[in-house]
Each structure stands twice: as structure tokens, then as C-alpha cells.
Amino acid sequence: MSVIVTDTGFQPDDWTGGYVSPEDLPPDDAPPSPLAVALPSDAHPEALAGQLDRIAMIRVDFPGPADGRGFTIARRLRLMGFRGRLRAGGHVIADQYAMACRAGFDEVEIPDALAARQPEDQWLFRANWRDHDYQARLRLDPDATTPYTQR
Numbered sequence: 001m002s003v004i005v006t007d008t009g010f011q012p013d014d015w016t017g018g019y020v021s022p023e024d025l026p027p028d029d030a031p032p033s034p035l036a037v038a039l040p041s042d043a044h045p046e047a048l049a050g051q052l053d054r055i056a057m058i059r060v061d062f063p064g065p066a067d068g069r070g071f072t073i074a075r076r077l078r079l080m081g082f083r084g085r086l087r088a089g090g091h092v093i094a095d096q097y098a099m100a101c102r103a104g105f106d107e108v109e110i111p112d113a114l115a116a117r118q119p120e121d122q123w124l125f126r127a128n129w130r131d132h133d134y135q136a137r138l139r140l141d142p143d144a145t146t147p148y149t150q151r
Helices: 069-079 094-103 112-117 120-125 134-140
Strands: 002-006 009-011 036-039 057-062 085-090 107-111
Touching: 002 112, 009 120, 057 069, 069 085, 069 094, 094 120, 107 112
Parallel strands: 036 057, 057 085, 085 107
Antiparallel strands: 002 009, 002 107
């Protein structure tokens, strides 16, 4: 089982449609249905160009907490115009949650064992990432002439 993490905390997974690989996307003339794609961490998002409008969700795999390629994939997908649900899945830890949100992820899917080791309060502590990133602190101080951390 797994837990979905959002800015509001832990949620059950509500996606029941399964996932397809980019190579197994149905043809353009297939009957429309909610479609979710599972992207491995070594995928090239450009392979989905021209098809993003028919994809409801993309799940990007994180094979380990030290593998940050998924952040780049998320950013590229958003820059390509993807407006659907973007999910980070796998080995994402609470300390990486703010970065995942900044990269464009809407949610993070974690295994139950990780949710037990890093409970909801640790993820919620990082959920206010928009208010407490270093750029926001600089914007709040109009007289800042040096980076906030050097004052």
C-alpha cells in the first residue's frame, strides 16, 4: 500500500485506473478515458510531446532519495504545458517535499513504511514551502542588498 502526500497532509490514493508506460499509450483514435502514465527516472519527457492534453496524471519514479532526475522531469513537463496531476512516486523523503512542489509536483506517493518513519507532521512542516523559501524571505525585505542568509 501507499500514502499520498499533499500540502494538506496524508491522503489515501484515489487513482484506480492504473498506469501505462509511454511506449504503451493508446493510439490517438482510441476512445477517450482517464489515462495515467508511469515515467521512469531516465525517461525523456519530450516523448510525450503532443499527447499531454489526453493524459490525466503522470507518475515520475524516484528510485532512491539521492536520485534527483525526477525533479528535472517534472519541471520539463510543466514547461511543456502539462496541466494534469503530477505525482512523484518512490523514494522521496519529507526533506525533499518542498523541492518536489517547486519542481511542479502536485503530490508525492510514499510507501506505508516510510509514512510510519516520517509521519504526517514532518511532511506538513514542509507544506508551507511557498511562504518560507529563501526567495520569499528576500521579497519580504525590500531593503535587502545582500542575500538574507548573509545578514
